[in-house]
Amino acid sequence: MKTFKGFxxxxxxxxxxxxxxxxxxxxxxTRTITATFGATKYFLDGEPFEEESLxxxxxxxxxxxxxxxxxxxxxxxxxxxxxxxxxxxxxxxxERPHIPEITVLSAPSxxxxxxxxxIAIRGIPNTEYILRVYYENESVAEGLGAAVSxxxxxxxxxxxxxxxxxxxxxxxxxxxxxxxxxxxxxxxVVEAE
Numbered sequence: 001m002k003t004f005k006g007f008x009x010x011x012x013x014x015x016x017x018x019x020x021x022x023x024x025x026x027x028x029x030t031r032t033i034t035a036t037f038g039a040t041k042y043f044l045d046g047e048p049f050e051e052e053s054l055x056x057x058x059x060x061x062x063x064x065x066x067x068x069x070x071x072x073x074x075x076x077x078x079x080x081x082x083x084x085x086x087x088x089x090x091x092x093x094x095e096r097p098h099i100p101e102i103t104v105l106s107a108p109s110x111x112x113x114x115x116x117x118x119i120a121i122r123g124i125p126n127t128e129y130i131l132r133v134y135y136e137n138e139s140v141a142e143g144l145g146a147a148v149s150x151x152x153x154x155x156x157x158x159x160x161x162x163x164x165x166x167x168x169x170x171x172x173x174x175x176x177x178x179x180x181x182x183x184x185x186x187x188x189v190v191e192a193e
Contacts, residue, residue, distance in 0.1 A: 099177065109188065110187060172185070
């Protein structure tokens with residue numbers, strides 16, 4: 001009797017490997033077979049384990065419930081319909097934090113060397129935003145960083161572009177919130193007149 005139960009469980013386990021969700025509706029089959037039942041060594045993701053299994057015609061059959069547990073599934077048996085159901089666990093969801101929207105109110109398209117530049121935005125009131133300005137060779141303008149918006153959501157940054165800053169067209173001002181970039185504004189540094 002133990003051999004026959006192991007055989008049925010093995011057949012169900014084989015179907016599991018091909019579909020992960022199995023429903024078997026079959027009439028009982030009575031047949032005499034020659035099989036071996038005993039401890040068999042397996043590997044799952046490189047980790048060895050041993051389990052009692054039925055070996056028939058060179059194929060090892062594991063009980064469906066045992067295999068489901070090893071794969072992180074749940075198994076249930078309905079004896080009225082002769083059905084094993086295997087179910088995946090509910091998917092884990094990872095919610096992304098709310099990223100506020102901002103409106104850029106003013107930003108320079110050009111900044112002269114030895115002059116000041118200002119970027120102003122409107123976002124969520126009383127919220128910390130960060131501005132970083134990048135020049136050539138990834139150097140960063142000094143005196144910027146975090147600033148908290150006022151009760152109406154307004155915040156601005158002003159910085160000085162030094163006289164030794166090389167003129168170029170690919171400077172970037174990056175506004176972020178909690179390490180999430182919200183907006184990148186490109187501007188040029190030009191020669192003072």
